[in-house]
Amino acid sequence: MDELQPSDLNILLVEPSNAQSKVIEHELASEGIHNIDFVTCMRDALERIDTIRPDLVISCYHYEDGTGLDLLREIRGQEELEDLPFMLVTSESRRDRLEEFKQSGVVAILPKPFSHEHLRRAINATLDLLTTQDLELDLFDPESLRVLVVDDSRLARKVVTKVLTNLGIENLTEAADGSEAIEILKDRSFDLVVTDYNMPEVNGVELTEHIRASEVHGHVPVLMVTSEANQTHLANVAQSGVNAMMDKPFEPEGVRRLLATILNG
Known part of the structure; x- marks a missing residue:
């Protein structure tokens, strides 16, 4: 099977700000990612996930009907979605606000504004979670x-x-x-x-x-x-x-x- 590439990814972007969506879309395009679904609230995100499961959810922290943490809890609460890769993009820096994201196994927490290198590493981490590549060891199988x-x-x-x-x-x-x-x-x-x-x-x-x-x-x-x-x-x-x-x-x-x-x- 051919190796999975960034361009193969289907992204769900949950972001109420049109300006911020454009920034993230531009950065994803520079990685060859164009298959992006855009929603602005938690309700629409859950409906979209239920219809077509994405390879990665990229979410901001606040929407009109909830937060990124609310969305993450809903996703992790469904057994079939427990391992769905989730990336948070936020200006929030308080440790207590971010701890549950970290403990829930998010693929990355990107600061606002984030660098292209931040995004590239997060995309690579997503690809690693979706594919297999055996560890090469001298002393162990x-x-x-x-x-x-x-x-x-x-x-x-x-x-x-x-x-x-x-x-x-x-x-x-x-x-x-x-x-x-x-x-x-x-x-x-x-x-x-x-x-x-x-x-x-x-x-x-x-x-x-x-x-x-x-x-x-x-x-x-x-x-x-x-x-x-x-x-x-x-x-x-x-x-x-x-x-x-x-x-x-x-x-x-x-x-x-x-x-x-x-x-x-």
């Missing part, structure tokens, strides 16, 4: 690689497992938080742990410290995915013994590079 995915957000776990599956990794185990992961590690061994940072009871740092203190699992690489921007917290993460960190929302190509680095030793 991706199909036999045993990976533990730990995140208290089911939707975030779904995105992580989707990315890993697209890389040819099939042996995946999920844990809803750090405490469940510790229980799983009592009986099973893994080649890699991918964990969130912010979790109740046992967070990602505490889980990593537990792994590093274990005679059985101390050698297992840990990739931490976090939306945390606080430098003190990030320093604590680095000191806990993680092998690499990725931001939420993360780019599948970045995951590929990091996994190739930490698993190839």
